[in-house]
Structures are given as C-alpha cells and as structure tokens.
Amino acid sequence: MKQAARIGTLAAALLAASLAQAADPLDAIATAARSDSSFSGFSAERGAALWGRKGKDWSCSTCHTADPRKLGRHTVTGKTIQPMAPVSNPKRFTDAAKVDKWFKRNCRDVFNRECTAQEKGDVITWLRSVTPSSVIP
Amino acid sequence: MNKAMHLQRFSAAAALCLVVVGMPLAAHADNAKKPAPSNPVWQEECGSCHIAYPPRFLPAESWRSMMGALDRHFGTDASLDARTAATIETFLVQNAKRGKPGQKPDGSILRITETKWFRSEHDEISAAKWKSPAIGSAANCGACHPGADKGSFRERDIKVP
Numbered sequence A: 001m002k003q004a005a006r007i008g009t010l011a012a013a014l015l016a017a018s019l020a021q022a023a024d025p026l027d028a029i030a031t032a033a034r035s036d037s038s039f040s041g042f043s044a045e046r047g048a049a050l051w052g053r054k055g056k057d058w059s060c061s062t063c064h065t066a067d068p069r070k071l072g073r074h075t076v077t078g079k080t081i082q083p084m085a086p087v088s089n090p091k092r093f094t095d096a097a098k099v100d101k102w103f104k105r106n107c108r109d110v111f112n113r114e115c116t117a118q119e120k121g122d123v124i125t126w127l128r129s130v131t132p133s134s135v136i137p
Numbered sequence B: 001m002n003k004a005m006h007l008q009r010f011s012a013a014a015a016l017c018l019v020v021v022g023m024p025l026a027a028h029a030d031n032a033k034k035p036a037p038s039n040p041v042w043q044e045e046c047g048s049c050h051i052a053y054p055p056r057f058l059p060a061e062s063w064r065s066m067m068g069a070l071d072r073h074f075g076t077d078a079s080l081d082a083r084t085a086a087t088i089e090t091f092l093v094q095n096a097k098r099g100k101p102g103q104k105p106d107g108s109i110l111r112i113t114e115t116k117w118f119r120s121e122h123d124e125i126s127a128a129k130w131k132s133p134a135i136g137s138a139a140n141c142g143a144c145h146p147g148a149d150k151g152s153f154r155e156r157d158i159k160v161p
Helices: A002-021 A025-034 A044-052 A060-064 A096-111 A117-129 B003-027 B040-046 B060-067 B082-094 B116-121 B127-131
Strands: none
Touching: A025 A096, A025 A117, A044 A060, A044 A117, A060 A096, A096 A117, B040 B082, B060 B082
C-alpha cells in the first residue's frame, strides 16, 4: 500500500512538473528560424502584413477577420471562429501541436505552400502584441 | 526518458482508454432515445470547420475514402497526423450507415448532401432556398436543425429560416 501511494505521489509530481514546463510554442518556431543564419528576430509589422496578404483566393483575414480581436467566420462553411488575438482568447498559441497543425493547413490553403518558421513567428508575435487599444489598419 | 515524454506517453495512454471505453457505448447507441455516438477526438477534429457530421449519414466506404485524402478535403486542407486519422476512421466506420443485406453501398459519394437519402428527405426545399443567405449551402445542417452540432436532427425541432 505504502509503495503504491509513493508511486502515486511520484506520478502526480511528475505530471505537475511536466505541465508547469509546457513550452511556449513560439520557442520551437524560434529554434527552427535560427537555423537560417540571416535570422534577426521576429517582427510584428511583417506578421500584420502577412495576415492581409492575398494568396490563391484567400488571406488569413478572410476567415479570421482583419481585426483578430473579433470573431471570425469560415468563408466556406460559415462556422464561427473564436478570435485569434490572445488578448481576446487566451487559449491561442498555448498548444504546439494545434499551432503546427493549423499553420500547415491554412498556409497551404492560402499560399499553396507551408509558411516558413520566420513567417509563423512573425504572425504569432503580431497577434500577441495586439491590445484592446491597438489600431488595426 | 524526460518528463515531457512521460507526459506524452501518459496522455497517449489516457486517450487510448477514452477511445476503448467510448467505442462499445457508441456501437449500441442506435436507438434514437440514447445519445448519438460520439468520440472526443472526432468531435474536436471534425467539428472545427463545420459541425461534426454524424457517421450514420454515410457508408463506411465513403468515410474510408474521405479519411484517405484529408489534405484535399472539399477544397481545403484538413490533414491530420496518421494516428489521429486512424482513431477517427475507426469511429466513423464502426458507426457508419449500414447497407441493406446483399447490397453494396455506393462509397463513391463523399457528400451527405449528394446521397439519394438526403435528396429525397429534403425534396420539398427549393434550389433558391438552399442558396439563401441564412442557409448558404445544404451542408449547413445547423441552419434548419438547431441540434445538429449535438447530432440531433429530430423532426419536431426543424426550423427552416
């Protein structure tokens, strides 16, 4: 019994430690971006520009709206999409697997290719910089 | 093994339990009074761009073809990692529409809205109605079936806008 309890405590401690350590998804993107020797950091301005850039038919703002503090709408199905700016939706950019999955899909849909680590980092940096009083062009 | 890997293994095991426990429940839920079959992975992944369309509206063959080409899914990329896709495919196939004995269902149809069943069930709705702004497309089940996102299509709840 005692041993079982000890194993239980250990497992709980391990789980708590892992959760506390849950890495910021931007860290892995930054590591990937740094493998390009010309990398000199992420830029919110570049991220904002990418957001409105039209590819094949759509831009990111087609479904997510130009103002990422607002609710979006899937342009084909009409389904509501929760805001992309963490100031309005704190769950954004907290789950690395989710972030990777959607960048891959949505960049292919919009630009017909995957986004680079630089582009992903720029977009996240911009969306995180948006505050309730930011002026969105 | 580091802590992050421990956590990954732990959540993988937990997810597996959910799936294993969820399946037999789902398989017996044919009766309309019981809740519609559900699966948390399917609900999350297939319910992010539209309602999670219930598996009972398409035969297993259709679900298999669809799951094999998620990167080209009705004009969008809905790709998933292989393990998640396999979990969802199992759920869809187990709860799929069953053909009449001896009759091979047509698995070439990928849209519920293009099946014979759907067309005859909805034959009183005009082409103009389907295209009206409040509906947009026949695939937008929730416009007329308010419980569609929870798998409910009961006749007495129907409200055509």
